[in-house]
Amino acid sequence: MIDIIVAGGGPAGLATAIHAALAGMDVVVVEPRTAPVDKACGEGLMPGGVAALQAIGVRVDGHPLHGIDYVDAATRARAAFGHAPGRGVRRTALHAALSARAADLGIPTITGKITHLRQDEHGVEAAGLRARWLVAADGLHSPLRAWLNLGRPDRRPPRYGLRRHYRLAPWSDYVEVHWSPAGEAYVTPVADDLVGVAILTSRRRGFDEHLTAFPTLLPRLAGPAATSVRGAGPLRQRVRSRLAGRVLLVGDAAGYTDALTGEGLCLATLSARALVGCLAAGRPQDYERAWRRLSRTHRLLTGALLSAAHRPRAARLVVPAAARLPALFTAVVRALA
Numbered sequence: 001m002i003d004i005i006v007a008g009g010g011p012a013g014l015a016t017a018i019h020a021a022l023a024g025m026d027v028v029v030v031e032p033r034t035a036p037v038d039k040a041c042g043e044g045l046m047p048g049g050v051a052a053l054q055a056i057g058v059r060v061d062g063h064p065l066h067g068i069d070y071v072d073a074a075t076r077a078r079a080a081f082g083h084a085p086g087r088g089v090r091r092t093a094l095h096a097a098l099s100a101r102a103a104d105l106g107i108p109t110i111t112g113k114i115t116h117l118r119q120d121e122h123g124v125e126a127a128g129l130r131a132r133w134l135v136a137a138d139g140l141h142s143p144l145r146a147w148l149n150l151g152r153p154d155r156r157p158p159r160y161g162l163r164r165h166y167r168l169a170p171w172s173d174y175v176e177v178h179w180s181p182a183g184e185a186y187v188t189p190v191a192d193d194l195v196g197v198a199i200l201t202s203r204r205r206g207f208d209e210h211l212t213a214f215p216t217l218l219p220r221l222a223g224p225a226a227t228s229v230r231g232a233g234p235l236r237q238r239v240r241s242r243l244a245g246r247v248l249l250v251g252d253a254a255g256y257t258d259a260l261t262g263e264g265l266c267l268a269t270l271s272a273r274a275l276v277g278c279l280a281a282g283r284p285q286d287y288e289r290a291w292r293r294l295s296r297t298h299r300l301l302t303g304a305l306l307s308a309a310h311r312p313r314a315a316r317l318v319v320p321a322a323a324r325l326p327a328l329f330t331a332v333v334r335a336l337a
Contacts, residue, residue, distance in 0.1 A: 001123055002026040004279070005131040007114040007144055010037065012251025012268035013137030014098040018056045019276040021105040029102070030127045032113040036095040040163040040230035042198045042262050043091055044175050044188045046337045047084040049266030052273065053097075057104075060097045062089030063189040068333050069174045070319045073215055077322035078174065079333035086337065088175070088190040094265070115143040117247070124246045133279055134247045140237060142253035150249065152238035157310065160233030161259055162207050163198040168223035170195050175262065179319050181312035182213040184260065194226060200235070200259055202310070235259060242291050243284060250275050254291060257302045260309065261336050270294050297335050 004020050006013045009031025020027040044065060045053070053060065065086035070077040102109070110127060117126035117134060124134040136144040145151055170189030178185040183201030190196050197217075199210045207229045211218050239255035242248060249255075251268040274290040308314040322329040 002131045005134045008137035015272040029109045035099040036092040040232040042186045045087040046266045052269040060089045069176045072319040075319045079330040088188045140252040148244045157202045158234030165227040167226040178214040180213040
């Protein structure tokens with residue numbers, strides 16, 4: 001019997017598998033898609049995420065990120081990360097780097113998709129395999145989370161993400177977050193000649209229509225679009241527990257607040273390390289507490305910003321407040337980074 005089946009070979013699943021292999025565990029990844037896989041995301045790695053990947057032998061190319069700019073039609077607020085930079089990296093490049101590291105460690109990948117399982121007090125059966133544990137890393141709308149009835153309803157207005165790239169040189173080494181009452185636009189340099197633009201909003205309309213809400217950004221996007229529009233959502237996913245018998249949830253499957261603070265990849269990588277540590281110590285029950293500790297700052301700050309984003313009058317005050325309180329804004333950015 002193997003130690004861990006990982007359902008899902010995205011970044012969270014591969015990070016879990018790599019941590020498990022480095023801890024001396026037998027692990028198998030089950031994933032229906034061929035790497036590298038693209039996805040609608042902001043593609044900005046916080047410094048903590050870069051360090052967490054380097055710690056497991058994963059190094060990614062891309063563009064250095066030195067901080068965050070908040071921008072609206074009249075005001076700009078800037079906060080630097082501090083001692084270490086982040087990284088803007090194409091999702092496909094990140095996935096390829098993680099896949100290559102998993103292959104180097106001899107982690108097998110089986111083509112398939114796990115939507116249900118059988119478990120008893122000794123192990124789990126899924127995809128024709130039997131293991132001591134199964135890790136559900138199957139994404140924002142996790143079929144396994146739904147099958148285990150671990151989701152919770154959310155009555156707030158749903159938020160969606162849209163992303164497209166433009167073939168032009170980055171004009172900044174900072175991630176720009178453009179605020180408007182209609183939503184937020186993230187600008188992330190991911191290469192010397194490529195910029196990604198991700199829009200987060202509750203409104204359902206086309207990408208070009210959304211861009212009209214950001215008058216300081218729109219003139220900069222005169223170059224041709226390099227990729228088609230990809231979408232994701234609803235973003236917020238509430239979860240009752242990250243542990244159900246011998247199944248543990250990680251990454252977006254474990255619950256998601258919003259992409260507003262750009263911490264998803266960092267949190268997924270750190271949670272994968274904590275999950276494997278709990279299993280290696282024979283204390284899976286500690287994982288829920290570890291996940292809550294790791295995600296606490298993210299959940300509190302993202303929740304506060306999200307409350308403002310849902311209220312047009314409050315959304316107009318976010319950038320002016322950050323500009324008037326630069327020390328506080330920098331402290332918040334560094335806490336997230």
